[in-house]
Amino acid sequence: MGSRIKTMKRQAAELGRIRTGYSRPNPNPDKGPIPVKSKTFVLTSHSRDYVAAAAELYGGKVEQWTPQRSSVAQWRVITEAPELRAILPAGDPLSQSYEMWGGGGCERRCDGEFESIKRQPCVCLAKFGEDWHERPPTQVCRPTSRVGVYLPDLPDVGVWRLETKSYYAADALAGGLDTVLQATEGKGLLPVRMWIEQRTRAVNGKTKQYQVVMVVPSLPKLRHALSGPISTAAALDPSSLDRPAIEAAPAERPDYLAEARACQTADAVREVWRRANVAGHVARDGSDELSRDLMQISRDIAAGVDPGTGEMTGDQDDDEQGPDADGVYDVEAYDEHDEPPVADASAVSWPQAAQPGSGARR
Structure with missing residues (x-):
């Protein structure tokens, strides 16, 4: 089994960034x-393929671009879509801090x-x-917020980092x-919608414009967002949460008559009826046609009649062949005071209505 560095952060690869502005x-x-x-998100990446896929999905023109204070060219697209559909990973995806950057980095x-x-108290304060x-x-310092999200309709496995x-x-x-995390406890994936909202506020008698990145759960109803973690399948297709469950196809009804005709004893036929009764395929009182047919089959078997052909079975034929060479009949003898053996299915307990007359069908 492999081992890990316990102090190493484990995070998905960063495929690109989602920005709220650009420079000209x-x-x-x-x-x-x-x-x-x-007014729309700007997606940037070192990979032209990723940006080209984003441009095809969200609109916009792919162009080469070099970030400030960097000599490495990247690719970007200023999207035309009013919002992005994304998936928040499990845990707390938000990282925030006040930062000041210079030529040497942060x-x-x-x-x-x-x-x-x-390692000093807040300088700005x-x-x-x-x-x-x-x-x-x-x-x-500038307040910097970063959120890693999955863009499920773009290629490869990794996060896109939203930064404002x-x-x-x-x-x-x-x-x-925090509202989202309170509902899901940070467990499991959560689909979200993201867009840039333009707002204004009055400061010292002057109106200032500013942007707010809106991130809200992308679920059919509010109760879905507040009911705890959802499955990965639901995160990829939120509309499935509001679809009625597909009813299971009814199980194929067994051929009870075929099973009964294959039985060797009347008791075995009665067991077939019992299973049909448990499955709800016959009337509890045995008044239905299937119960009557099963009863007739049991009577036939008990009487030595093949329920499939209507002919006497081989055992019965042997009894009727007459005496052997010594004049002895191969039958069981019983005393005249003894009750003769019962050779009929009525010896087996069936519902009264399941005991048909001679007109029952097989």
Whole structure:
């Protein structure tokens, strides 16, 4: 059996990223690219095949693109679809922190109280006070939210990382996911719908626009989202949760008459009737035609008649061949005071109505 490094994180491969904005070239060559808030998601990846598949599914044009502060070209598509259908993996898929990035990578990463890289109290709070988040991103850390999701209609197994750096989006995203996690306890997969919602708010007498990434369960009804974990099959096809269960096909009815004709004794025929009764295929009081037919077969067998042909069986023929060479008949003798043996199915207990007259059919 193999072994694992216990401190190593175990996560699915990252196939690409889902972004809420992009940049366009600045007409002024002395200035950097101009950031643009997108109304639809932007999917980026090192693999052109993944981006091309996304463009075919969600619309948009595949183009080569190089991220800021990077020399490695990637591929991206600004999608045309108003929303994405995705699947949240099990566990808590959300990672959030306040971050500041520079040319050398991430310089600060903070949870709002403690900065983990340099191991110090929150720098932004100490320097600018409670409203530090209203400062421009060049002065303070930016709230960064990351969520890994599966896009089930794109190729290969792996996650696409949704990333947003909006302060208000971070709060709304966390609240929405917490509602989902509270319902599922983070167990199992959950289908979701994601879209970018444009909102406004008044700050110091001015109206500001901001984006919120909405992530809501993609289930037919609210009760499905709040009833706990669902199966993987339901996560891939949520509509199956609201479909009526397919009724099982009724079992084929046994051929009781054929079974009875193959019996050797009247008791065995009675057992066939008992099974038919348990299965609900005959009337409990034996008043139906099948019960009468089975009773007649039992009478025939008890009388030495083959129920299939209506002829006397070989044993009965032997009894009627007469005496042997010594004049002895091969029969059982009984005293005249003894009651003769019963050779008829009435010796076996049947419902009264299942004991037909001579007109019963075989």
